[in-house]
Amino acid sequence: MDALGHLVTAQRTFARERNWDQFHTPKNLAMALGGEIGELAEAVADRLDPHRHDPGADDTSLIEEIGDVTLYLLRLHDVTQTVPPSPSPVDCGRGSNDDVAMSVMRAVCALTAASGRLLELFQWTSCTATIDESIGAELPERLAAVVAQLSMLSARLGIDPIAAATTKLRKNAEKYPVAASFGSARKYTTFTTGTSGS
Numbered sequence: 001m002d003a004l005g006h007l008v009t010a011q012r013t014f015a016r017e018r019n020w021d022q023f024h025t026p027k028n029l030a031m032a033l034g035g036e037i038g039e040l041a042e043a044v045a046d047r048l049d050p051h052r053h054d055p056g057a058d059d060t061s062l063i064e065e066i067g068d069v070t071l072y073l074l075r076l077h078d079v080t081q082t083v084p085p086s087p088s089p090v091d092c093g094r095g096s097n098d099d100v101a102m103s104v105m106r107a108v109c110a111l112t113a114a115s116g117r118l119l120e121l122f123q124w125t126s127c128t129a130t131i132d133e134s135i136g137a138e139l140p141e142r143l144a145a146v147v148a149q150l151s152m153l154s155a156r157l158g159i160d161p162i163a164a165a166t167t168k169l170r171k172n173a174e175k176y177p178v179a180a181s182f183g184s185a186r187k188y189t190t191f192t193t194g195t196s197g198s
Contacts, residue, residue: 003162004084008074010169015075018176019183026080026131027122033072033146037115040065041108044157048101063159067168069150070161073143080131082140085147100156107153114145 001009015021043061077084121135121142131139154161175188 003166004074007162007166007169008078008084010166011071011075012078014169014173017178018181020181020185022183023185024075024079025127025129026076026135027125027127029072029076029079030119030122033069033076034115034119036065036068036072037111040069040153041112044104044108044153048104059157059159062157063164064168064171066150066154066157066159066161067164067166070165071168071172073146073150074165077143079129080136080139080143082143085144104153104156107149107156111146111149111153114142114149118142118146 015024040062043065047059047062074084076082121138125132125135150161154164180191181188
């Protein structure tokens with residue numbers, strides 16, 4: 001089994017151990033994916049803005065957000081039984097810093113657009129575990145578009161999305177211990193405070 005297959009299996013086990021399959025409906029996962037893509041866009045904007053980014057800082061937030069997006073994308077593939085395409089290496093070439101920044105921003109815009117088209121499929125659906133035929137017919141193409149754009153952005157940033165997702169899943173296991181999170185959709189920040197998370 002390759003790294004992608006191991007990650008899908010590990011993520012499936014992670015969800016089942018916590019009794020989270022009940023929350024992982026296609027619509028919920030698509031919505032969560034859209035939110036994570038928004039957080040990734042924010043991390044990219046921070047990284048590219050010379051007034052907001054410390055040049056000596058590492059890219060931890062970018063790596064974590066790419067990991068989150070990859071995890072939700074793979075889980076959506078798994079739950080809908082849509083085979084994820086293997087990530088393809090992308091040659092982004094070399095250019096000036098301005099060329100690279102513009103290329104990254106274009107990739108973020110393209111990823112956001114592909115995500116919007118995916119979310120549109122679920123706009124008027126319920127949060128059931130099944131998808132109807134009209135969505136099922138268009139879903140593989142729209143998921144593939146998100147994968148392609150995530151691959152392009154990841155390549156431009158020099159981040160391996162599968163490695164980022166594997167690391168993020170390990171961190172999630174620490175944040176969401178089975179005993180505290182079993183059968184609960186609460187955010188990990190509520191485990192010690194007992195308050196609602198955001």
